Amino acid sequence: MSRLLAVDWGSSRLRAALLDDEGRVLDRRSAQSGMLNVQQSGFGEVFESQFGDWMDVPGTRCLMAGMVGSRQGWVEAEYVACPAGIEDFVGHLRRVAPDASRSGRDIAIVPGASCIVDDIPDVLRGEEVKMLGVLDLLGVESAVVLSPGTHSKWMTVENGRLARFATAMTGEVYGLLRRESILARSMPAQTEDALDGPVFDDAVRRALRSCSLLQTAFSVRTRALFGELPPASLASALSGLVIGEELRCRHIEEGQAVALVGAPALTERYARALRLCGAEVRTFGEEAVWRGLWAIDRKRARRKGGGA
Amino acid sequence: MSRLLAVDWGSSRLRAALLDDEGRVLDRRSAQSGMLNVQQSGFGEVFESQFGDWMDVPGTRCLMAGMVGSRQGWVEAEYVACPAGIEDFVGHLRRVAPDASRSGRDIAIVPGASCIVDDIPDVLRGEEVKMLGVLDLLGVESAVVLSPGTHSKWMTVENGRLARFATAMTGEVYGLLRRESILARSMPAQTEDALDGPVFDDAVRRALRSCSLLQTAFSVRTRALFGELPPASLASALSGLVIGEELRCRHIEEGQAVALVGAPALTERYARALRLCGAEVRTFGEEAVWRGLWAIDRKRARRKGGGA
Numbered sequence: 001m002s003r004l005l006a007v008d009w010g011s012s013r014l015r016a017a018l019l020d021d022e023g024r025v026l027d028r029r030s031a032q033s034g035m036l037n038v039q040q041s042g043f044g045e046v047f048e049s050q051f052g053d054w055m056d057v058p059g060t061r062c063l064m065a066g067m068v069g070s071r072q073g074w075v076e077a078e079y080v081a082c083p084a085g086i087e088d089f090v091g092h093l094r095r096v097a098p099d100a101s102r103s104g105r106d107i108a109i110v111p112g113a114s115c116i117v118d119d120i121p122d123v124l125r126g127e128e129v130k131m132l133g134v135l136d137l138l139g140v141e142s143a144v145v146l147s148p149g150t151h152s153k154w155m156t157v158e159n160g161r162l163a164r165f166a167t168a169m170t171g172e173v174y175g176l177l178r179r180e181s182i183l184a185r186s187m188p189a190q191t192e193d194a195l196d197g198p199v200f201d202d203a204v205r206r207a208l209r210s211c212s213l214l215q216t217a218f219s220v221r222t223r224a225l226f227g228e229l230p231p232a233s234l235a236s237a238l239s240g241l242v243i244g245e246e247l248r249c250r251h252i253e254e255g256q257a258v259a260l261v262g263a264p265a266l267t268e269r270y271a272r273a274l275r276l277c278g279a280e281v282r283t284f285g286e287e288a289v290w291r292g293l294w295a296i297d298r299k300r301a302r303r304k305g306g307g308a
Numbered sequence: 309m310s311r312l313l314a315v316d317w318g319s320s321r322l323r324a325a326l327l328d329d330e331g332r333v334l335d336r337r338s339a340q341s342g343m344l345n346v347q348q349s350g351f352g353e354v355f356e357s358q359f360g361d362w363m364d365v366p367g368t369r370c371l372m373a374g375m376v377g378s379r380q381g382w383v384e385a386e387y388v389a390c391p392a393g394i395e396d397f398v399g400h401l402r403r404v405a406p407d408a409s410r411s412g413r414d415i416a417i418v419p420g421a422s423c424i425v426d427d428i429p430d431v432l433r434g435e436e437v438k439m440l441g442v443l444d445l446l447g448v449e450s451a452v453v454l455s456p457g458t459h460s461k462w463m464t465v466e467n468g469r470l471a472r473f474a475t476a477m478t479g480e481v482y483g484l485l486r487r488e489s490i491l492a493r494s495m496p497a498q499t500e501d502a503l504d505g506p507v508f509d510d511a512v513r514r515a516l517r518s519c520s521l522l523q524t525a526f527s528v529r530t531r532a533l534f535g536e537l538p539p540a541s542l543a544s545a546l547s548g549l550v551i552g553e554e555l556r557c558r559h560i561e562e563g564q565a566v567a568l569v570g571a572p573a574l575t576e577r578y579a580r581a582l583r584l585c586g587a588e589v590r591t592f593g594e595e596a597v598w599r600g601l602w603a604i605d606r607k608r609a610r611r612k613g614g615g616a
Binding site: 118120121122123150151166167168169170172173176177180181182206211212213214215217218219222223225226228242245246248249 | 426428429430431458459474475476477478480481484485488489490514519520521522523525526527530531533534536550553554556557
């Protein structure tokens with residue numbers, strides 16, 4: 001039997017799937033043991049408690065992606081420079097040494113990627129696997145892949161290689177404005193905001209024809225002040241302004257294909273906004289992560305097999 | 309004797325100057341009794357404790373500007389709609405009723421201003437006085453007046469009237485990113501950041517040719533990560549990116565005059581950035597506030613005298 005334990009170990013969560021030979025999900029587990037909640041010396045322990053039983057079955061390998069490979073993670077897997085294809089990620093897999101876990105475990109961490117645009121370095125970690133998964137699922141060699149979130153990553157793939165990418169601090173800026181700014185004073189103090197579709201769409205359109213979020217954001221307060229928007233819709237207005245700002249700078253053309261990969265609550269909003277820009281959207285969830293890790297595992301197996 | 313007590317009562321501070329007939333400053337006082345630290349019922353008390361002795365001198369009037377005139381302030385002075393000239397602010401002065409303070413006190417609050425741009429309402433309160441002061445000090449009828457801060461106000465004055473204005477949440481966004489975001493993790497935990505001029509200038513230039521702060525801000529982290537900037541200079545880089553973003557959207561032309569009014573620590577940075585855009589900058593401090601209130605007082609006196 002040959003099985004792959006695919007793990008996405010990020011800052012705040014740990015998610016994993018056990019895959020069979022064909023990449024089909026046999027079982028899944030997740031935990032709140034994100035990187036920020038684990039002592040640097042405790043990764044092996046958490047790993048064993050979460051996955052020891054799965055790894056004890058002979059023929060089970062493990063590939064991990066995400067912040068677990070950062071300097072503050074379990075073992076640092078250095079960034080691969082763009083342009084980078086699947087062979088580069090396979091070539092720089094970082095083996096977790098036996099003494100850091102149980103001897104004999106076959107565990108490796110996928111490196112992140114770096115690129116330089118306009119003399120400024122940028123980095124990502126974890127999104128490279130989503131990108132590889134999307135390519136595999138779509139069966140394409142070129143794509144624009146967007147992984148929205150705290151830090152959105154826009155990945156441009158050409159001829160099967162990650163050519164370049166850009167980071168937008170959209171989710172983090174949204175969260176700060178939503179919870180910590182003067183705008184929060186007009187909004188209900190709840191953590192999950194229901195989407196007011198028309199208000200969101202209108203805000204996206206405004207952002208698309210505006211110049212900067214610095215200029216548009218205050219409208220959330222003034223429109224509340226003048227009774228133009230009910231308190232419960234203000235977060236949707238802000239969300240539309242922030243996501244619209246991100247999309248404005250991507251200069252999306254009518255019919256441009258964008259592969260969107262992330263959690264449903266977020267991809268729903270991005271898909272909506274992207275379609276307002278005229279984009280053709282395909283949406284993927286965590287299956288892209290499992291597929292990306294599975295693709296890396298297959299490529300590694302072929303390499304070991306003599307490059308045939 | 310005729311004296312004007314000019315008061316700028318904002319959210320976090322109370323500043324005042326006692327002016328003579330010619331608008332010269334006789335004395336000054338300031339306190340931390342900002343609006344956010346005063347109970348709504350306690351404004352009269354704070355006023356008496358701060359200024360009772362000055363107001364007891366016969367012939368002393370008081371004009372106040374700032375958040376003291378907001379709904380949460382002492383007495384609400386409603387917004388005057390743009391275009392608005394000094395006569396509109398004089399015409400809508402809100403007298404503080406005798407029972408709210410000692411009987412016989414002559415105290416009034418200057419209204420704020422509102423405008424509508426692209427169907428979106430905007431408001432300011434306190435900056436109208438700075439604008440009037442700058443016009444008086446410069447002896448001009450038309451100007452672009454910028455009051456930078458938590459919320460920057462760009463005021464366009466035409467023929468002596470505030471034609472329109474726009475709010476940029478620059479200071480607030482900077483503060484959130486500086487203190488609360490992932491960028492803060494790379495920076496020293498100090499409250500006053502020394503300005504690294506060259507790093508600031510470079511960041512302003514980058515912002516001027518960029519599309520959005522959402523895209524540029526992450527560079528502060530990556531440049532720290534790759535050792536391109538020392539930790540002590542990162543706040544200057546962020547400051548330049550944020551201020552440059554604000555200026556980019558003003559489309560400043562070579563030689564355009566901008567009157568800058570605010571605290572020295574902030575106007576220094578804005579003057580520097582504005583000059584990089586080719587603007588001709590004149591800078592004013594709190595003297596613009598006193599002058600603006602004095603100009604309103606003079607105009608009111610002439611009106612009372614029969615409009616001569």
